[in-house]
Amino acid sequence: MGSLIKKLTRSQLTIPLFALFLLVVYNLIRDPEFFSIAIATNNDGNTVLTGNLISILNGASAVAILSIGMTLITSSCKGQDISVAAVAAIAGSVFVSVLRSNEITIPVLLLAFLFSCVVSVLFSLFNGVLVAIFKIQPMIATLILFSAGRSIAYWINGGATPTVSSPLITSIGGFIPGIPIPTPIIIMVVFLILITLVLRLTNLGLYTQVVGINEGTAHLNGISPVWIKLTAFIISGVCVATAGCITVCRIGLINHETLLLDAEMDVILSVAIGGNALSGGKFNIYGSVIGAYIIQALTVTLYAMKVPSAAVKAYKAIVIIVIVVFSSPVVKDFVIRMYKKLFKKQPEDEVQAKAA
Amino acid sequence: MKATKILALILATVLALGLAACGSAQSSKDKDGVIKVGIVNNPPSESGYRAANVADFEKVFSEANGYKVSTFYSLKNDEQLNAAQQFITDGVDYLLISAAATDGWTNVLENAKKAGIKVFLFDRMMNVDESLFEAAVISNMEAQGKMAVQWLLDQKLPEYNVVHIQGAMGSDAQIGRTKPLDEQFANGTMKCVVQQTATWDEATAKQIVESVINSGEKFNVIYAENDGMAKGAVAALDEAGITHGKNGDVVVIGFDFNKWALREVLAGNWNLDVQCSPFQAQKIHEMIQSLESGGKLSDKIVINEERYFDCNNITQADIDTYGIGD
Known part of the structure; x- marks a missing residue:
């Protein structure tokens, strides 16, 4: 029992999993059928799964994908990229403009995605060069694209909100005929598996943490901090393009002003809720992904509770403050001390008695 | 020492001459019957609505329609205020404003009134006395x-x-x-x-x-x-x-x-x-033409006609x- 508690207090996944658990329990008490999954036929004639659980998994996929890249940047650069949502708007705009200038077929779709990936990686590398080579604080460096990104997207779109419609687009943002699970969820899972493979099969994960913990040591051991940081930004660039394209496909429309609006804050929050130190170093990708699902579960819960529009952000803030405070080291230490006082008094007394 | 003094004198003369030249250029244009308009608007990048709005004003307030237009775009009220003040100093005939924020405009509009510049508001109202502008064309x-x-x-x-x-x-x-x-x-x-x-x-x-x-x-x-x-x-x-x-x-x-x-x-x-509707330019154009031909405007607030x-x-x-x- 004691070792289990010790293990739990040490694992950074404890708090996010516990928060997720509380949200689930709360919803089940509020409405026992909250997480029930139903089978429906959509307007394209496909059999699909629906329900709040699907909504949460589906709705969180873009932020979850973004949080993977953000975790790597946070770990290696000791700071956050606040331009991800704005760059996603650029990537989405590129995606749409390629699609609109061609007839939409599978090769064109892949080409458009590839193109938007290249563009978003280039923009992300711009951030990366400022951070890794010019040693500018990440938040300051990425502030440039945070403010300029959506204007660049505007310029690509020619000021309008262009639409794209095709069954192929619907099958990426919605459902592939014959598969009842929303495609964004599948993309998210595939993405997570790929990243896991990369981190397991290469030393990237280890090197990233080393650079984040002590750059000097990393350098002395032959790891180039510059390249590790740039790699993090490149991976984040791919994440950003994927998230942007998924979001465009959901609606079939690019609105540079509102695409993934305020998502950068949700992404950073996911990383923090996931138990990752925003000051860099050790990281856990899965923590960040769980963080993204917690935020989405919270949003869906608030919608289901019919919280008034003006109050939604305040409710969200309260829950997040609680989660973040509970995962702070101060509170963790307090909990451990309380536990020791309550359950380990006896052995200590025995020890003292023996000594006497 | 003497050289610098002479240089300064020459510079001053050139400047004075230059200013005079500018002044004369301005007055000569007025005589051509060209109406000088200063437009303060939000940037077209704000939204698809604004892009259509800007394009509408560019179309109506053209040289072909007898206008000489200077335009300034900003989402920031203070920058808009500066630009409006600059247009007043430049001596435009009409000032058309779509304000970024509703407050803080009284001073600038009073300056415009003193200079005899007629002000039209479009798209957005501001918190000012009605006597400070000719008319406001807005969406309801x-x-x-x-x-x-x-x-x-x-x-x-x-x-x-x-x-x-x-x-x-x-x-x-x-x-x-x-x-x-x-x-x-x-x-x-x-x-x-x-x-x-x-x-x-x-x-x-x-x-x-x-x-x-x-x-x-x-x-x-x-x-x-x-x-x-x-x-x-x-x-x-x-x-x-x-x-x-x-x-x-x-x-x-x-x-x-x-x-x-x-x-x-x-x-x-x-x-x-x-x-x-982002199309307010035509209405303002009509009102300016009526003022130019000595007419008077009936309404201060003109609701832009909209449909479904x-x-x-x-x-x-x-x-x-x-x-x-x-």
Whole structure:
């Protein structure tokens, strides 16, 4: 029992999993059928799964994908990229403009995605060069694209909100005929598996943490901090393009002003809720992904509770403050001390008695 | 020492001459009958609406129509104020302003009045005394909301269970388009199933509608406060297999008259779209011409005429004429 508690207090996944658990329990008490999954036929004639659980998994996929890249940047650069949502708007705009200038077929779709990936990686590398080579604080460096990104997207779109419609687009943002699970969820899972493979099969994960913990040591051991940081930004660039394209496909429309609006804050929050130190170093990708699902579960819960529009952000803030405070080291230490006082008094007394 | 003094003298003379040259150039243009107009607006990058608005002013206030136009774009009030002051110093005949914020304009408009410059406000009102401007051509967001609600009532549906998706809370468009519907909720003619803000975001609108569908509550109207959010809402309906639009189970209403949105109405996927007209230039042009020919303006506040199209009365020609964007 004691070792289990010790293990739990040490694992950074404890708090996010516990928060997720509380949200689930709360919803089940509020409405026992909250997480029930139903089978429906959509307007394209496909059999699909629906329900709040699907909504949460589906709705969180873009932020979850973004949080993977953000975790790597946070770990290696000791700071956050606040331009991800704005760059996603650029990537989405590129995606749409390629699609609109061609007839939409599978090769064109892949080409458009590839193109938007290249563009978003280039923009992300711009951030990366400022951070890794010019040693500018990440938040300051990425502030440039945070403010300029959506204007660049505007310029690509020619000021309008262009639409794209095709069954192929619907099958990426919605459902592939014959598969009842929303495609964004599948993309998210595939993405997570790929990243896991990369981190397991290469030393990237280890090197990233080393650079984040002590750059000097990393350098002395032959790891180039510059390249590790740039790699993090490149991976984040791919994440950003994927998230942007998924979001465009959901609606079939690019609105540079509102695409993934305020998502950068949700992404950073996911990383923090996931138990990752925003000051860099050790990281856990899965923590960040769980963080993204917690935020989405919270949003869906608030919608289901019919919280008034003006109050939604305040409710969200309260829950997040609680989660973040509970995962702070101060509170963790307090909990451990309380536990020791309550359950380990006896052995200590025995020890003292023996000594006497 | 002597050399610098001479140099300074020469410079001063050149400057003075230059100024005089400028002055004479200005007065000569006035005699040509060209009307000098300074336009202070928000940048076209703000939205599709603004892009159409800017293009409209560029079209109407052209050299061919006898105008010499200087334009300044900014989303920031203080920059707009500086630019307006600069236009006053430059000596324009008319100043046309779409203010970024409603406050802080009194001083500048008083300066304009002292200089004999006539001021028109367009698109957005400001908190100033009515005597400081000739006329304001604005959209009435509440009238747009009323138009939609009245149309909805005219459909004589057996019951009204409305999912109301709001824009960013506190914005002009949100307040205006929410009020008429709130009145219906208050007097019981319509039932509010959900009222939630999607902050103009399409994907958020989709999630809100998803959550309503998941809750199993009945609804037969979606009132989205702009086109994008209506599109997001319809995406959620499509995924859940709920029919919408003409002959569908759910009535879909959007605002803003984007061309793609009007095409949805024409195709019968949506029921109604209400205009938010970015075209104020023609009206101001007419008023300026009337002032120039010695006429007087009757109204201080001119409400820009707006219309709606539903899936039964829209034509392709309407889309080409009134739609914005592409």
